[in-house]
Amino acid sequence: MMIGRRNLLALGAASTATALLPAWARSASAAPAAQALSGEDISLTVGHAPITVDGREGHAVAINGTVPGPLIRLKQGQNVRIAVTNTLDEETSIHWHGVLTPSHMDGVPGLSFPGIKPGETFVYEFTVKQAGTYWYHSHSGVQELIGHYAPMIIEPAGGEPAAFDREHVVMLSDYSFLHPHEIIARLKQQAGYFNRQKQTVAGLLAGKDQPLSQRLDWAKMRMDPTDILDVTGSAYTYLVNGQGPNDNWTGLFTPGERVRLRFINAGAMTIFNVRIPGLPMTVVQADGQDVVPIEVDEFQVANAETFDVIVRPSDRAYALVAEAADSSGMARGTLSPRPGVAAAAPPLRARPILTMRDMGMDMSGMAGMDMDMSMRNPQHATQVKLGPGVQMIAPMPLDRTGDRGTGLDQVPGRVLIYRDLEALRPNPDPRPFTRQLEIHLTGNMDRFMWSFDGESFSEIVKPIPFRRDERVRVTLVNDTMMNHPIHLHGHFVELVNGKAADRQPRKHTVNVMPGGKLTFDLTADAPGDWAFHCHMLLHMHAGMFRVVTVRPLDGAA
Numbered sequence: 001m002m003i004g005r006r007n008l009l010a011l012g013a014a015s016t017a018t019a020l021l022p023a024w025a026r027s028a029s030a031a032p033a034a035q036a037l038s039g040e041d042i043s044l045t046v047g048h049a050p051i052t053v054d055g056r057e058g059h060a061v062a063i064n065g066t067v068p069g070p071l072i073r074l075k076q077g078q079n080v081r082i083a084v085t086n087t088l089d090e091e092t093s094i095h096w097h098g099v100l101t102p103s104h105m106d107g108v109p110g111l112s113f114p115g116i117k118p119g120e121t122f123v124y125e126f127t128v129k130q131a132g133t134y135w136y137h138s139h140s141g142v143q144e145l146i147g148h149y150a151p152m153i154i155e156p157a158g159g160e161p162a163a164f165d166r167e168h169v170v171m172l173s174d175y176s177f178l179h180p181h182e183i184i185a186r187l188k189q190q191a192g193y194f195n196r197q198k199q200t201v202a203g204l205l206a207g208k209d210q211p212l213s214q215r216l217d218w219a220k221m222r223m224d225p226t227d228i229l230d231v232t233g234s235a236y237t238y239l240v241n242g243q244g245p246n247d248n249w250t251g252l253f254t255p256g257e258r259v260r261l262r263f264i265n266a267g268a269m270t271i272f273n274v275r276i277p278g279l280p281m282t283v284v285q286a287d288g289q290d291v292v293p294i295e296v297d298e299f300q301v302a303n304a305e306t307f308d309v310i311v312r313p314s315d316r317a318y319a320l321v322a323e324a325a326d327s328s329g330m331a332r333g334t335l336s337p338r339p340g341v342a343a344a345a346p347p348l349r350a351r352p353i354l355t356m357r358d359m360g361m362d363m364s365g366m367a368g369m370d371m372d373m374s375m376r377n378p379q380h381a382t383q384v385k386l387g388p389g390v391q392m393i394a395p396m397p398l399d400r401t402g403d404r405g406t407g408l409d410q411v412p413g414r415v416l417i418y419r420d421l422e423a424l425r426p427n428p429d430p431r432p433f434t435r436q437l438e439i440h441l442t443g444n445m446d447r448f449m450w451s452f453d454g455e456s457f458s459e460i461v462k463p464i465p466f467r468r469d470e471r472v473r474v475t476l477v478n479d480t481m482m483n484h485p486i487h488l489h490g491h492f493v494e495l496v497n498g499k500a501a502d503r504q505p506r507k508h509t510v511n512v513m514p515g516g517k518l519t520f521d522l523t524a525d526a527p528g529d530w531a532f533h534c535h536m537l538l539h540m541h542a543g544m545f546r547v548v549t550v551r552p553l554d555g556a557a
């Protein structure tokens with residue numbers, strides 16, 4: 001199951017190859033469409049491979065030998081067979097993220113299929129129902145943290161609603177030269193291990209960043225207001241299409257062209273804030289679904305989300321900046337009319353500081369109250385199983401779909417918020433919901449325990465049952481101080497964000513802000529067993545995972 005340390009070292013010593021990048025991701029690639037795998041029969045091989053990031057060599061689990069893996073380009077309505085061969089000495093799998101397949105083609109070992117054993121080939125086969133920008137990745141072990149991810153683009157049967165002349169995939173990710181198991185061990189030993197941006201004692205005495213009363217409250221909570229992401233730039237190098245900041249991935253264009261950029265966050269533990277200084281971006285798609293175009297200067301992309309934007313650059317080079325939400329590092333590249341140019345990236349922003357809003361409460365006028373009492377016993381959360389795995393319950397969780405994402409409160413310019421998103425076409429199911437449920441996102445940051453409703457996933461935790469074709473309204477309440485991008489397999493959910501009921505944006509992954517709540521409507525129209533989990537992958541591994549079942553009303557399979 002595990003990749004032993006000795007194996008890693010042996011691999012490192014044996015490999016002398018330079019960075020292996022797929023053709024579509026190489027700097028200066030002009031025609032990514034021609035470099036994709038297409039057609040009805042596609043073959044993929046999962047195996048160990050070296051990766052070179054900013055000149056330093058590490059180990060990866062790669063698809064067809066590259067990180068990211070090959071771009072798959074399909075057409076809406078076609079059938080596809082994808083044969084996946086496993087050359088690892090452990091099980092592997094591929095999950096087609098956001099792609100609507102039968103449940104036994106969804107690629108979650110132990111739930112949708114048995115997994116792909118070493119030496120075996122599994123053939124996925126499905127009809128492509130939808131169009132848009134998607135991606136695919138492992139759902140086994142920690143493979144996705146070390147390179148097992150790649151883009152998938154599906155061309156719409158009826159033509160693209162948004163006009164563009166050229167496109168580039170921009171796949172963001174995070175890579176650490178530390179093995180994921182070492183990262184997990186350090187997080188369990190010491191909360192905030194990778195947070196090297198802690199507030200200093202000098203800062204505390206001077207009271208620079210926050211009033212002292214608030215600092216004392218933080219201390220009482222045994223939390224740190226700079227704990228934004230669990231794993232930070234001190235351990236991670238942030239990648240654009242598999243390339244580090246110094247590698248400077250470059251997307252070419254001819255001045256005056258409309259360029260479509262398909263942003264995909266394949267980061268394991270990183271939320272990115274994306275901007276191209278000097279170049280407005282028109283968002284035309286979110287999670288593969290067309291939205292009413294909206295022009296912004298910056299947007300946040302949480303783990304597993306995708307956003308497509310169209311830009312119209314002038315005859316100059318632009319920095320493409322994807323800054324980690326905690327400002328501990330950035331992925332960067334260049335958009336340029338000519339190869340070999342590196343546009344200067346702006347400096348990292350000041351670190352963001354979490355507020356009482358991120359704790360699910362506005363603390364004004366509440367100084368001195370007993371935090372432990374107030375945060376463990378609010379009336380609304382009786383369903384949460386309290387215990388050492390639940391550090392707090394947000395007393396007054398707010399709908400934060402109108403808030404800018406973490407790290408973007410103070411930045412200039414137009415920032416995309418969830419409330420801006422509006423489906424371009426009416427949603428397929430206009431029925432009102434007939435049932436409502438609330439699910440709490442819970443955890444203990446000190447112990448690195450994560451859960452839904454206080455119960456970390458195990459074989460004995462009961463699934464969340466849906467009746468086939470029922471309309472349900474689900475509210476997610478984030479009782480923790482971290483962002484949780486929650487992904488439901490096999491379905492799109494309609495984000496309740498103030499838009500008309502039939503224009504609520506459809507998403508496969510929704511980020512629930514710290515101390516916040518978020519509501520979506522759902523038609524449970526895909527029979528079978530589906531994964532429902534946080535896409536901060538170490539949160540998923542630590543228990544923020546649940547099985548959702550969709551069954552006919554009579555209870556038969």
Ligand SMILES: [Cu+2]
Binds near residue numbers: 450483534540
């Ligand atoms: Cu999470």
